[in-house]
Amino acid sequence: MKNAHRIGVLTGGGDCPGLNAVIRAVTKAAIYGYNFEVVGFLDGFKGLVENNFRMLDLKAVSGIGHTGGTILGSSNRDNPFRFYRSIDGKETFTDESDVAISNMKELGIDGLIVIGGDGSLHIAQQFFEKGIKVIGVPKTIDNDLSATDVTFGFSTAVATATDAIDKLHTTAESHHRVMILEVMGRYAGWIALHAGLAGGADVILIPEIPYDLNAVANKIIQRREQDKHFSIIVVAEGAKPKDGEMVVQRMVNASHDPVRLGGIGNKLATDIEAVSGIESRVTVLGHLQRGGYPVSYDRIISSRYGTYAVEAFARGAYGTMVSLHGEEIITVPIIEAIESLKQVGPHNQIVHTARLLGIAFGDEI
């Protein structure tokens, strides 16, 4: 006979520094604080549908708080409500949510902690609407979830991008070049904005402020006139010219958002060389931003989110996501976190600061 609560936990979507710190925090708080058992589903929601799991005890989460990746594995294409299978080379999608629910029931799982970004939290919300006791934890390097001040993983991605800018600075200066760094972020410019400011970029291009190529070129020429013969441009993968579109690299049909952005850095280099004749080189930082050790801020916020998620479950705050609000961790309805994307607003104070530091956003000639 089962006498303890048993909670499930999974990591969904693209991986992100801090996932293991959250898994560790959930498991420790469940065991030390409440004597709950913890079941970790493998490879995100896929493990829920395929009943693939491992028990998480104190030993399983020992020594992982500082590590990158996720000990549970993750997937950004396995949605139980639209479950992808390739049958005879043909893509098929079926609703397997009832299979997932009966697997949870069989295992005696009382509730589920979903660690994920907006795709995974959409799925979490759907399970909640089907009666499952769900708590969400906001994950993504993009920092684009509403209803929380910050997602875990973002600070580490910014640190990685800032380090790259520091390194590009020295080689840009040696060769009198324009160096372009393309960073991730999907439809939000948070990584580019924060890393660009921290790294002392000369131009920051983000999706929220479409750029004019001449304005970008003018900034580079202006710097030359000031005897600064190199420039650093940080461009978010979702940035686009005023009269153009975002650059799409590929489509992943089974994914919540099938669009994969990428390639704007190369386009920009070609365009800058064409209008100014100044040699431009591109570095695409890519998945380096998702890998490696979480910085201390992310370890701390992940630990806070994980423990608070268990507390929220214990007090019955189902259908909510843990969220940072000022100095406090609170719970907010998951629906609030996913109903709109958090983008850089027109009056963002960091944009203002950057402008006063002479950083161009490509919108003013």
Ligand code: F6P
């Ligand atoms: O959402 C996180 C993120 O890394 C985005 O910044 C990026 O656009 C996307 O995921 C890349 O996804 P994938 O791992 O499928 O290439």
